Amino acid sequence: MTSVYSVADSNNKSLRSIRSFVRREGRITPAQQRALKDLWSRYGLEAGEAPIDFVRVFGRAAPVILEIGFGNGEALAAAAAAHPETDYLGIEVHRPGAGSLLRRLSVQESSNVRVMLADAKEVLATRIPEASLSAVHLFFPDPWPKKRHHKRRLVQPDFAELVRRKLRPGGYIHLATDWRDYADHMVSVLSQTPGLADAGASGQYSKLAEARLSTRFEHRGRKLGHEVRDLVFRRTD
Ligand SMILES: C[S@@+](CC[C@H](N)C(=O)[O-])C[C@H]1O[C@@H](n2cnc3c(N)ncnc32)[C@H](O)[C@@H]1O
Secondary structure, X not given: OOOEEEEEOOXXXXXXXXXXXXXXXXOOOHHHHHHHHHHHHXXXXXXXXXXXXXXXXXXXXXXXXXXXXXXXXXXXXXHHHHOOOOEEEEEEOOHHHHHHHHHHHHHOOOOOEEEEEOOHXXXXXXXXXXXXXXXXXXXXXXXXXXXXXXXXXXXXHHHHHHHHHHEEEEEEEEEEEOOHHHHXXXXXXXXXXXXXXXXXXXXXXXXXXXXXXXOHXXXXXXXXXXXXXXXXXXXXX
């Protein structure tokens, strides 16, 4: 089912806001199902309304990185294992992918990751405290390649402004895509967002692209001959 929901725009008129995903369960393997059942209490964060208290959730004060749309979670699990000093929140709408991530986290005995099954845009707007994130990762978001679907792309001016507010000053958003026109659109939107600046994939940020583990959707794009672009924008205000 195509899902839409109502929000109020700045003039307080009701708008039909368009989601960046279509919720479909797809096939879930017994192992993914078991992981969701057995490991959710350890890694899952339930839907709710209160702002998330990261210190309480992780039991320590540490930098927090949010990954939006982690898919099967391979990049998130690898980052969490490589950086035990950092805490990670992963948000997905696809339950089988969350099951896969929980399995990985359990195998590698990670304690620095929490997972939410929710619309990341809603969570950002309502549950992530202002200036609380060290970074946001958005790797291979759905490209919605048809022109009439471009409005479904996650990276839009309101999303960019939301991300800016939730990043702490100096924090950054790291994006990767194999769709050239989506990359151009991302650059255009993010560079027009006051308080965000292109940090380039150079200098201290060049290592981010190297350190990012290749994901399933990245492999798919490369097989199609697509060039992959990594972008990094930093909060400057
Ligand atoms: C093309 S896949 C990429 C997955 C993974 N990052 C990778 O590179 O393999 C995009 C993912 O984003 C998820 N997604 C799309 N919109 C989302 C939203 N608003 N909140 C959370 N997840 C979302 C989809 O369910 C899908 O798994």
